[in-house]
Amino acid sequence: MLGLPKSTELNQPLPKTAIYARFQMNAAEKAKIDADISRIVIVNEVSAAKLNLAPGKIVQMFFVLQVQLKRKEFSEKTLITLSKLIPQNMVLLLEHEGQAKLAVYHTTLLQTLWCDPSALALSLKGLTMDAVWENVIIQIGGIQMQSGNTLEQQIALDEQRTKLEKEIARLEKLARAEKQPKKKFELVQKINVLKKESGGER
Structure with a gap:
């Protein structure tokens, strides 16, 4: 087995x-x-x-x-x-x-x-x-270890990245549905900030 x-x-x-x-x-x-x-x-x-x-x-x-x-x-x-x-x-x-x-x-x-x-x-x-x-x-x-990280550190980083990606997906959905240009722009700005935090464009 x-x-x-x-x-x-x-x-x-x-x-x-x-x-x-x-x-x-x-x-x-x-x-x-x-x-x-x-x-x-x-x-x-x-x-x-x-x-x-x-x-x-x-x-x-x-x-x-x-x-x-x-x-x-x-x-x-x-x-x-x-x-x-x-x-x-x-x-x-x-x-x-x-x-x-x-x-x-x-x-x-x-x-x-x-x-x-x-x-x-x-x-x-x-x-x-x-x-x-x-x-x-x-x-x-399915962990990809990055140089210098312990296993615990890598798991924590991966978890944080996953959370950011879920939040990005949520905001992108809101942005697509938003009709007001100002609010749409604000959402896009938030998305860009989160994408940088998660390691760049997906």
């Missing part, structure tokens, strides 16, 4: 009831998870020992959890809650009606696009588990 070494494979169901009991979740929290998730199985344990790598200073291993979703338009908060509750580094393999995507929480929820499960793969790059885990996050998030 995901092109990961056979030595990492597991098939260990993780009952939702066990999660509820372990983390003493209230009825509302349980309902949110139940609304999105039908089943969770731990399918891989990727560790330094199993990969014959040096242990990381921070990361010793990570797990891949196969998560069967009840709906494709799931709540991201459900996955964030799950990731925060379980004190392990985790990749979530989300599946719904013959399609799949990968997700990982690292300061924010990063995801691939939906695709055929056979098209998904993780490349384990790095000489230590710290490096391997960072590269897994980069792959799933």
Whole structure:
């Protein structure tokens, strides 16, 4: 699965009831998870020992959890809650009606696009588990690292750029609909300022 070494494979169901009991979740929290998730199985344990790598200073291993979703338009908060509750580094393999995507929480929820499960793969790059885990996050998030940035800094920059682009799109829509020349001009000026902040013309 995901092109990961056979030595990492597991098939260990993780009952939702066990999660509820372990983390003493209230009825509302349980309902949110139940609304999105039908089943969770731990399918891989990727560790330094199993990969014959040096242990990381921070990361010793990570797990891949196969998560069967009840709906494709799931709540991201459900996955964030799950990731925060379980004190392990985790990749979530989300599946719904013959399609799949990968997700990982690292300061924010990063995801691939939906695709055929056979098209998904993780490349384990790095000489230590710290490096391997960072590269897994980069792959799933489609992150292009800029020189001098840490992973956290790059994620924050990418998030800010995405917010700016959404605001630009919103203002462009308003500008197209605006009839008054003065207001239209003001909107265009705002758009130009935001485009400069986001890195220039799109």
